[in-house]
Amino acid sequence: MFTDHDLAQVLDLVRLAGEREIFPRFRRFDAPDVVEKKSSIDLVTDADLKTEAYLTTELLARWPGAVVVGEEACEGNPGLIGALADAELAFVIDPVDGTFNFQAGLPVFGTNVAVVRRGETIGALIHDSVLGDTLLAIKGAGARWLRPGGAEAGIRVAAPTELSRMVGTISINDISQEERRRIAGNLAQTRMAFAYNCSAYEYWLVATGKVHFIGHHKLMPWDHLAGVLLHQEAGGVTKKFDGSPYLPGETTGGILSAPDQESWDMILSRVVMAG
Template sequence: MEKVAEILAEASAEAVEPRFRALAAGEVMEKAPGDVVTVADREAEAIISRRLRELLPVPVVGEEAVAADPALARALHNERACWLVDPVDGTANFIAGRPDFAVMASLVRDGEAVAAWIWQPMRRTAYAAELGAGTWRNGRPLTRQPAGPDPARWRGSAKSYLRLGRFPGLADEPTAFGELTTGRRSAGMEYPQIVDDELDFLVYWRTLPWDHAPGSLLVREAGGVSARLDGSPYRADPPGGEDGLLVACDPQTWERARAILLGLEG
């Protein structure tokens, strides 16, 4: 667990942090329409991928490698084990000079994340989780307390586009929830807000595996829930699979938030 955390921090120090607010002309590219990448993403992923394979020689499913060759994501279903890597989660923030970005990795076995790491370089904060063993922040164990029964006191996050018909419970103002933000444009910043008792629930639609496998394990091992809207636990599936994900700090909050979001409460 400690070795992977070191790999992420060292790759960040070498390839990412020196370019924060210092990207040169030509170091930001478009990998798909409306989807940008930087040399920092690519260099960090290359460093992390090489070192993870030295640690455990299984396939690496990296966000930037999959952008170049989508077939690589099949390893999540076809291989017994593989690494997942997101070298700069929150690239748009990184490009804009905002500190809300993270470096993430997870180890997946038979489609389930069994270990996860999130490094937040600008906060110098490391999160880790291991299936059946718990969640840690900077080496100290974390357990999240329940949110309580009153939704009017809950703090949540949902992207603004999710208010446009997918979730009836988000359509009206005010919502049933006490506080609802539009997020920080980085799953690696948002999931830790659950375990740090800054948010009580998160709502996502698009669920790329490198974005959501690390945080989902982090939350579950701290006592929370990360599940599809039908109640099935989140799994690290290749892109193009099922959409929609609700994350909450405890099972009761997950059930009640789902009912409100889907308009099932009168």
């Protein structure tokens, strides 16, 4: 079993990584080293690379034989994602989710870690290395918000409401111009649409009930596995657009998180799919 104690050890490592590798590089007077991966909004920095390297080394030292699937490692070896379906124990890492915001000096980024056992996500955390706060969940045990001083509280998704009173977002960065226009128009039915270009913060907001829904077309495990478990353990419904559960290793199909099944159906039909 992977226990609360084990996840607390992972959180200790993530906190140290944030203190050592992320926060000292945030808002530096000298510009951090930035490399474009695929475009001007798909970036990698020293903080990404050094944080992932540190966490990979430390996790394997504590759990020898585990599989570590990091976003940056998968740039060179995409086949690592396939190991998530059968691995006895795997850790999925996004060292700095929201790198565009990080390099721009915006404190809207986080570190995502999901724990996967035999194709099922069993533990998750999202850590904010600026404020020191963390969302943490173990499958079947609920989700919690931890503060640096030790205070903590359970979290809960927003109450269902009509679409015109909802706040949410559907990420449109990875779809065609025509599809962007269609979905942006559909979002006008809501009270407010937002976009942070950061899955960590979007899942943070939807899992803590600050917004009602989020959706994405691009499915990479380091962006979604931790957030999906946190949202589900906070009482929400997250599924792929076709209604199937989102499983480790899947990278296609689109995903939607909502307060309950009725809300999920409504948002899918009126925002994601409506012409």
